[in-house]
Amino acid sequence: MKIIQTLQSDFKTNTVVTIGTFDGVHIGHKKIIERLVSSAKKNNLKSAILTFFPHPRMVLQKDPSIKLLNTLDEKAAILESLGLDYLVVKKFTKAFSRLSAEAFVSNILVDTLHAKKVIIGYDHHFGRNRTANINDLRDFGKKHDFQVEEITAQDINDVSVSSTKIRTALENGDIQTANSYLGYHYMLNGTVVHGKGLGKQIGFPTANLYIAEKYKLIPRHGVYVIKAHIENETFYGMMNIGTNPTVNETDTQSVEINFFNLQASLYYKKLTVCMLHRIRDEQKFNSVADLKIQLQKDKNAALQYLQTHANN
Template sequence: METIHNISDFKNVPHQTVVTIGTFDGVHLGHRKILERLTNNAKNTGLKSTVLTFFPHPRMVLQKDVDIKLLNTLEEKKQILETLGLDYLIIHPFTKQFSRLSAIDFVRDILVNNIKSKRIIIGYDHRFGRNRNANIQDLMAFGSTFDFEVEEIPAQEIDDVSVSSTKIRKALMEGDVETANSYLNYAYMLTGTVKKGKGLGRDFGFPTANLHIAEDYKLIPKNGAYVVKSDLGGNTYFGMMNIGFNPTVDGSRKSIEVNFFEFEGNLYDTKIQVQLLHRIRDEHKFNSIEELKEQLKKDKNHSLDLISK
């Protein structure tokens, strides 16, 4: 898969394309049905499968008062899409100026002249152009003018996408990572850089990697303790992670801290990706440090039990 970061950079690509358009946040099972249809169509027609998406998310630009949280960072989305057999991923910068393109300008200049679309696979409810004033019927009419076909994704599939996204976000906000993972078809991930923390975990016998996530739009699951795994230096390590404020030690800032089992080494300033497998419990304020230590031992045993299963 080749990633292109501006539509204008696609002009030099000598291929005609079959295209689908969307944010594809989460790249979950519902999205994968659409993307599988795209790649199969490309194989059958000799066209190049192409996903056109935008960043920032349009709502971040047009509705700045809305605190939107996304399931994937841009890098995570690229990582997942890379595995699905696409030919091209176009990530075009979304701006207010871009949003003001008329429907005909978008179709003629973007879809036809730049991306060389011969077939567009799109949802029945897709809207585009300035103020989103054009619909799929308009797109089909443009297809007759500019010589491309439009394949409509049925209502049931589009509704499945919408329901899945809602259920995934709801599940994560409730800490139900098993349900979220079942809809995603992969383990929900947090990607960040390990920064120095207070070092209290080491004092307790549970040294932690303090994960800093730069993207403030990334959805962080409900506070609490989780079973996780990561690929560190080519090896897989399991561990337990706490999301929260560490109330027992008067924590005032939210943190994400991971204790990896059987890992020895320095992760400071290393970028890592943590996959969430199970949720163990809520975050609690314990009566003493000793009580917290005892609970951490129980958490580790519980985690190891879940991992072994």
């Protein structure tokens, strides 16, 4: 898969295009992407998704509270695994939002992406003030010689329902439900940075994960069973998301991982952590000794889970 972030006029490939944010790339999205890829192959074309970044709400509403299920890199990796040929990332700006529907179709879909078919939702709106709809797109298709294929209300509803359920599940710490709708394990990507070293002092050294993308949705505070692929090996562990209330006097959120049977230094390495199961809420203990006792219980619970879920 090729990622295109600068829309250049020398792009010569004829495409089948769909448009959307595709946040989470969950099971509802996959039906649409499979349809896109299949149509492209059948017609000897290339499949392309046109997406926008930053998220339009970040730009138009200046909404700092919006949280996304995928970072751009995560989205790209998942889409590549589904056989997509091109991920086209258009920088979303206020100026772009003012582009007329006709200019959007002519300049981007036709002149830049050479679309021969556009697969789009029945309720899709586009152009300045989102005034154009699928019927307008069909008219543009006749003018510019491309087909328009409609995604049904049922399929659009599946996407919407799945996204809502995934977000709600993650906010509630229900990783099992989130993963079932995603079709894969919810992931956190970040760089291992130095912490205070308190975990090491009590026999549970942790890798502190710094996640640069502040828009990434972090699940509910608590302790989770996780796995990570490090240098072609899979390692398991437990992860705490929260503020470490027993030893921390601030409300700063941290993501800390205690890997089982891993001694190597991970400082400054980039990790992809997959979330498998939730053990408990984060809680404040009366002493560090009590915390240490609970961490051993958490480790035992995690190992028991892994024994009974060998395929994770």
